[in-house]
Amino acid sequence: MDNSQENPQAQKIVQPVKADINNNQQAMLLEIQQLQFTAIELNLYLDTHPNDQQALMAYNSIVPQLKQRIASYEQLYGPLFHFGLSTSQYPWQWINSPWPWDM
Amino acid sequence: MWIYQKNLEYPVKVCGPNPKLAKVIITQYGGPDGELSASLRYLNQRYSMPTDKAKGLLTDIGTEEMGHMEIVATIFYKLTRGVSPQQMEAAGLGGHYAQHNHALFWNDANGVPWVASYVQATGDPITDLTEDMDAEQKARSTYEHLIQLSDDPLVTDVLKFLREREIVHFQRFGETLNDVQGFMNSKKFF
Numbered sequence: 001m002d003n004s005q006e007n008p009q010a011q012k013i014v015q016p017v018k019a020d021i022n023n024n025q026q027a028m029l030l031e032i033q034q035l036q037f038t039a040i041e042l043n044l045y046l047d048t049h050p051n052d053q054q055a056l057m058a059y060n061s062i063v064p065q066l067k068q069r070i071a072s073y074e075q076l077y078g079p080l081f082h083f084g085l086s087t088s089q090y091p092w093q094w095i096n097s098p099w100p101w102d103m
Numbered sequence: 104m105w106i107y108q109k110n111l112e113y114p115v116k117v118c119g120p121n122p123k124l125a126k127v128i129i130t131q132y133g134g135p136d137g138e139l140s141a142s143l144r145y146l147n148q149r150y151s152m153p154t155d156k157a158k159g160l161l162t163d164i165g166t167e168e169m170g171h172m173e174i175v176a177t178i179f180y181k182l183t184r185g186v187s188p189q190q191m192e193a194a195g196l197g198g199h200y201a202q203h204n205h206a207l208f209w210n211d212a213n214g215v216p217w218v219a220s221y222v223q224a225t226g227d228p229i230t231d232l233t234e235d236m237d238a239e240q241k242a243r244s245t246y247e248h249l250i251q252l253s254d255d256p257l258v259t260d261v262l263k264f265l266r267e268r269e270i271v272h273f274q275r276f277g278e279t280l281n282d283v284q285g286f287m288n289s290k291k292f293f
Binding site for chain 1: 106107108109110111112113114115156159160163164167173176177180181271272275278279282
């Protein structure tokens with residue numbers, strides 16, 4: 001008897017769907033999000049494996065790539081960070097839309 | 104100190120308004136096993152951790168969970184944007200609309216507001232790290248239930264990302280628990 005439908009743990013079949021990235025700002029942000037995700041993942045791993053040299057090298061190699069992409073993004077779309085970590089063009093750009101929940 | 108970064112950790116897109124789905128997803132914002140509970144629990148427990156590894160990990164996972172709270176908030180916001188009071192009511196969000204309009208609020212899928220007793224800090228690092236592992240599993244289960252309930256494939260994609268993060272956090276907490284146990288056993292009490 002096929003009882004898979006009764007099994008609450010049975011995984012729903014979901015086709016992978018990727019949202020359309022329909023503008024340059026979101027495309028540039030996606031690259032930052034992808035690189036930063038790698039950094040987050042390596043960061044948590046290194047917290048519990050501080051002597052893993054290979055992981056540390058991978059982490060350190062992400063940092064300049066991430067910084068470079070953040071700088072390119074900020075040139076076009078304004079600061080990604082507040083409180084002294086990003087400069088702003090005139091007039092003060094930090095308050096400009098879109099905010100993350102509206103993108 | 105915390106610094107805000109003006110982007111989500113993972114992009115959130117939705118297929119359209121869906122207050123019925125929003126009503127259940129809100130539990131990962133302010134329910135017992137949601138992201139508010141997670142971030143506050145870890146960021147509060149770190150002060151009584153005995154090792155640098157544990158202090159670092161709780162700081163980092165607590166911070167990532169704040170980012171997840173923002174992702175869940177964005178899902179709710181996008182699923183309810185422009186939804187009429189009548190549609191909110193029909194989706195079971197009449198109570199939410201009466202008290203909060205379209206604003207975000209920390210409650211569970213049944214509208215029960217968040218309380219601090221969802222989280223604990225015993226000052227015993229073994230107990231607290233065990234609670235953290237338990238919390239990650241409860242959050243994973245909840246995300247699996249939400250994936251089962253989701254009829255929006257774009258939201259499901261985000262829920263799957265959040266579910267995977269719980270698994271990674273569980274793994275890292277387990278490693279930290281072993282490390283802290285080793286540290287406690289190496290201490291001699293006379």
